[in-house]
Amino acid sequence: MTQDRQLLSSFDHLQSGSRRTPRDQLARVLAILALLCVLTLIITDEEGEKLSTVKVSTIQKIDSFKQYLQGDGEGNVSDEAGFSDEEAETVLPVFDASLSATSYDPADFPTHSKMYIEKRRVTAIVAGSQKCGTSALAAYLSSHPSIQFSRVKEVHHFDIDKNFKKGLKKYNAQWPIGPGDPDFEGQLEELRKDPDFKEEEVIYDQVGVAKSKASTPVQRYGVRAEATPYYIASNVACERIAKTFDSADDDYRMIVMIREPTERAWSEYQMETRRIEDDAKNREVLEKHATSMFSCYAQYKLPLFAQGKRLDADGLQKYEECLPEEITEQPKHKKVERTLATVMNKGRGGGVKALKTATKANTLAKQVNQCWEPAVPSDADAFMELVDTITKGDTFIKDEMTEQDIRRQIKIKLENGVLFKLGCLGEKFFEKLESPDNAFRSDMISHQTCKLANKNYDETSLSSITSFVNTCYRTPSKGITKQFLYRSLFAPQLQRCMDQGIDPSKIFLIDSETFKTSPREIMTELHKFIGVEDFDYDFDTPEEVHKQINKRFPSFEFTTGWRFDGSTVEMPEKIKNDVAKFMKPFNLLLQKMMKKGTMKGARSFSFEN
Numbered sequence: 001m002t003q004d005r006q007l008l009s010s011f012d013h014l015q016s017g018s019r020r021t022p023r024d025q026l027a028r029v030l031a032i033l034a035l036l037c038v039l040t041l042i043i044t045d046e047e048g049e050k051l052s053t054v055k056v057s058t059i060q061k062i063d064s065f066k067q068y069l070q071g072d073g074e075g076n077v078s079d080e081a082g083f084s085d086e087e088a089e090t091v092l093p094v095f096d097a098s099l100s101a102t103s104y105d106p107a108d109f110p111t112h113s114k115m116y117i118e119k120r121r122v123t124a125i126v127a128g129s130q131k132c133g134t135s136a137l138a139a140y141l142s143s144h145p146s147i148q149f150s151r152v153k154e155v156h157h158f159d160i161d162k163n164f165k166k167g168l169k170k171y172n173a174q175w176p177i178g179p180g181d182p183d184f185e186g187q188l189e190e191l192r193k194d195p196d197f198k199e200e201e202v203i204y205d206q207v208g209v210a211k212s213k214a215s216t217p218v219q220r221y222g223v224r225a226e227a228t229p230y231y232i233a234s235n236v237a238c239e240r241i242a243k244t245f246d247s248a249d250d251d252y253r254m255i256v257m258i259r260e261p262t263e264r265a266w267s268e269y270q271m272e273t274r275r276i277e278d279d280a281k282n283r284e285v286l287e288k289h290a291t292s293m294f295s296c297y298a299q300y301k302l303p304l305f306a307q308g309k310r311l312d313a314d315g316l317q318k319y320e321e322c323l324p325e326e327i328t329e330q331p332k333h334k335k336v337e338r339t340l341a342t343v344m345n346k347g348r349g350g351g352v353k354a355l356k357t358a359t360k361a362n363t364l365a366k367q368v369n370q371c372w373e374p375a376v377p378s379d380a381d382a383f384m385e386l387v388d389t390i391t392k393g394d395t396f397i398k399d400e401m402t403e404q405d406i407r408r409q410i411k412i413k414l415e416n417g418v419l420f421k422l423g424c425l426g427e428k429f430f431e432k433l434e435s436p437d438n439a440f441r442s443d444m445i446s447h448q449t450c451k452l453a454n455k456n457y458d459e460t461s462l463s464s465i466t467s468f469v470n471t472c473y474r475t476p477s478k479g480i481t482k483q484f485l486y487r488s489l490f491a492p493q494l495q496r497c498m499d500q501g502i503d504p505s506k507i508f509l510i511d512s513e514t515f516k517t518s519p520r521e522i523m524t525e526l527h528k529f530i531g532v533e534d535f536d537y538d539f540d541t542p543e544e545v546h547k548q549i550n551k552r553f554p555s556f557e558f559t560t561g562w563r564f565d566g567s568t569v570e571m572p573e574k575i576k577n578d579v580a581k582f583m584k585p586f587n588l589l590l591q592k593m594m595k596k597g598t599m600k601g602a603r604s605f606s607f608e609n
């Protein structure tokens with residue numbers, strides 16, 4: 001019998017009417033004291049499995065809360081359950097450290113997400129793979145009433161070092177307070193008006209309320225989800241996921257979409273091509289309107305930024321009105337704007353920072369020189385006023401250059417007219433892409449070279465190939481990596497994830513093609529796997545799915561080279577055949593892995609071998 005049951009039975013015994021000796025009475029007092037002091041009961045189920053640790057004083061409230069949950073699930077939690085909001089706040093965390101996610105059957109909780117509150121929260125992570133239909137899946141998941149989807153589709157918490165270092169708190173902040181929460185939505189709307197606002201980065205710092213409130217409402221959902229298709233390709237993400245969820249109260253499920261590998265690789269190549277085309281258009285617009293964009297920026301944004309402030313809605317509107325129509329009219333306006341902000345921030349940010357902190361004041365001149373050549377606008381006086389705003393109160397270190405020197409330099413630039421140098425964006429800003437032949441062949445050649453150098457290479461052995469992939473392929477932890485072939489090597493990536501601690505029974509595989517043709521069947525299976533009730537989505541056809549993706553992730557299509565159905569150009573036949581041949585052994589390994597049955601979802605796939 002467990003400790004708490006012993007405690008309870010001795011308490012029952014002492015409560016009965018039998019004659020008590022002073023020793024009994026002392027024991028009684030001690031037992032009551034122990035109960036009061038401990039204040040917690042460990043409740044166990046029939047198998048003696050630990051279910052939850054709850055405060056004695058909250059048991060009744062939990063019961064009444066449960067009753068509320070059995071109802072229609074609508075309305076205010078605390079009102080319905082008969083306790084105050086403050087009390088609700090103390091009750092809710094009790095559920096946080098509760099059941100193991102594997103110990104419940106979603107069928108017991110058929111109607112409302114809030115019913116899962118007693119369970120360990122599950123994070124459903126779409127961890128792969130790029131170009132396999134992950135956005136369509138994200139659109140489905142985010143429309144399910146019992147799943148809370150992250151604000152941005154790709155959270156990139158576990159693959160990007162910078163994000164991961166910020167810890168679980170930062171990860172948790174990727175989910176809003178709650179869908180439709182007016183406070184949160186209101187703040188977000190305001191922030192989104194600022195073109196400099198980067199949803200994935202700024203929100204955590206800016207939305208203090210969301211940050212501080214995030215934990216409680218999120219706990220009201222049993223399942224939350226995100227989709228970062230790069231996770232399984234990263235050589236660090238799976239290990240981090242396994243370790244993080246091992247020590248967290250939450251549990252995870254990993255969903256991996258796969259696609260015919262040659263098709264996937266080509267789809268990625270085409271996305272890259274589109275990105276580069278988009279960049280070329282951006283560049284054109286930037287060059288054409290550099291001067292006027294700069295003066296709008298200088299007029300409305302720079303003075304505020306110099307004081308560490310952001311534009312309010314009114315200022316923002318004025319700024320937008322000031323911008324040339326050709327820029328605001330085009331769908332990629334926001335991207336151009338972000339691009340511009342990057343340029344401006346280099347010139348401006350570097351400048352302001354230099355004014356405040358640089359040990360050498362000529363850093364400013366250097367920064368300005370990097371981005372403006374030989375700068376500037378017609379209205380030199382206005383700009384000088386601006387320089388005054390920026391420099392006011394700042395300390396110049398005048399060992400090499402006086403303030404006057406800097407002003408003079410800027411003035412010279414202003415008088416010569418603005419023309420910013422796109423080069424100041426850095427080498428990587430405008431992506432480059434090799435021809436298909438080179439891009440795919442270089443991957444195959446490096447694979448071959450590595451294979452020859454590795455005596456233990458065995459094409460039929462998963463462990464051999466996995467260690468080979470780990471050694472031979474670059475797996476950078478961020479950015480567009482152009483790993484066309486590598487990212488299609490699903491088997492070794494999955495194996496590495498398992499080797500790094502991901503439980504295979506927590507992986508659900510989806511074959512992209514099957515998902516396209518039978519989304520409902522797949523979603524029904526997936527619902528069971530992640531532990532939510534089945535749901536009848538009100539979209540089904542490709543057009544409807546596309547609409548849903550745009551509704552849920554509005555900027556996606558305009559900023560990333562992503563298209564709903566981007567396969568327009570055929571892969572050159574010769575490369576296609578070579579890549580298909582290259583993929584053959586990896587496909588066989590994947591098939592073997594799937595047939596084992598430890599991973600859930602797809603059991604086989606239709607890739608040709």
Ligand SMILES: Nc1ncnc2c1ncn2[C@@H]1O[C@H](COP(=O)(O)OS(=O)(=O)O)[C@@H](OP(=O)(O)O)[C@H]1O
Pocket residue numbers: 129130131132133134135136137229267271512513515516517519545562563564565566567
């Ligand atoms: N319902 C459904 N099921 C499966 N696949 C679908 C679905 N809808 C779209 N697509 C195809 O998905 C491709 C884009 O994949 P992703 O959204 O994962 O791309 S990305 O990784 O986010 O860039 C993209 O592939 P390409 O056509 O090769 O570009 C889409 O055609």
